[in-house]
Amino acid sequence: MDEAQPLRVDEAPGPDVLVEIRGLCFRRGERVIFEDLDLDIRRGMVTAVMGPSGTGKTTLLQLITGQLHPEAGTIRVAGEDVGRLGRDGLYRLRRRMGMLFQSGALLTDLSVFDNVAYPLREHTKLSDSLVRKLVLLKLEAVGLRGARDLMPNELSGGMARRVALARAIALDPMMVLYDEPFTGQDPISMGMLMALIRQLNDASGLTSILVSHDVRETARIADHLYLIFEGRVVAQGTPDALANDRSPWVRQFLDGLPDGPVRFHYPAPPLAEDLFGGRG
């Protein structure tokens, strides 16, 4: 497999950088997930982190939100070193973040309304009538005000993700993280989610981090793309810049080529040896 060359972020982060990752190392057991990873997420932008399945995209979100801790390196979110925060500090920071999980992760024993109201009831002392108004506004923003009384098991996959999105923005966070938001969606739901992610980001002044391997959809709404492979950033730039990038790895990923730097075959001994070499 061709060695993908890592890209370094050498310049010091400016004030417009919300998430600054430097020298990140992380492994699961013996498997290296990230090795000396540098990455910046700029305020007010939709930044997409892309790469093949199993490359650690979701793990990166878990590291940014403090669900996992890096072995080495630093992750700063709004100036705070996530790896060094205690539980209270981490919870304080998470109140300013929203996360859309791949499955939606709605609380199954609560209605749509109560799911969206949950963070408001937990972290604010707002009156019931004000909570109601806020919840209806958030649901209106995702087009599901009329579904407020449904239970999660009555929602389609796309609706569940939109409700989860309303819940993620309930506390008006500074940043929303999207974990594979388009996976398993029909074209209409996908279009709705794409429009929502872009509109919410622009209208609410959010910063969005989107993890995905849906190339076309992600490139249409992202301001900046990072491509990661084997634990490192191998390409970054605007969608237009990457579309013109000629490196074999970028071309294989963006064009969906079955073989290239990422091999079609999982490493194995020669077929003849396996078939006729007397191996079990």
Next chain:
Amino acid sequence: MLEAVARLGRGVLDALERLGRAHLLLLAILLGLGEVLRRPRLLIDQLFNIGVLSLSIVGVSGLFVGMVLGLQGYYVLSQFGAAESLGVMVAASLVRELGPVVTALLVAGRAGSALTAEIGLMKATEQLAALEMMAVDPVHRLLVPRFLGGVLAMPLLAAIFSAVGVLGGYFVGVGLLGVDEGAYWSQMQARIDFTADLANGVVKSLVFGLVVTWIALFQGYDTIPTAEGVSRSTTRTVVHSALVVLGLDFVLTALMFGD
């Protein structure tokens, strides 16, 4: 051979690690008990789920166990001309042993497995992670009320089991086999001691409630977040609870009733 020893060692280390995690979880639950004072509604919900919803199986089981005790006790006692002692035999068996033990086994099977499956599925569907991301501690919000609900519900359910069992014994002994009704109740009243029998039975129930709920919650919280993982954890809850309850019953009986 060497590989077998290594496998054994790895298994022991894994088991010790799980035991350590289980104790850390118990500590986190105990430290978070104040949470239910802030939100008593969560505890009431769990008392309903664990206690009220187990009433039918506990009541019916208590009735049949009491009836069998009445039948068997009568056959044995009547051989020695002591059939009038049937009441005290039935009550002592239920209050000291069968009430706490059988109730714990029933609760482990009905409510314990449900707790494991519920928490395990919440983990598998990322609901626990979602709570974490909403800056809500899942141990405080989910596990603490369930733990306290299980600990408090167990002695109440055991008391109901024993009371219904005494009535079952009465129905068979007095109603069907002709034991004197006055003797059945008066001997029970005279010979069952509040401290030695009732209080010890309650202590046993509390201990069983603690371990059964602890095992169920840990198995759910520590599960591998897949369908197979949740299935295995649910099975482990029932098996581990049964073994620990029976083992602990012997230890507690030796401590409480030994000379």
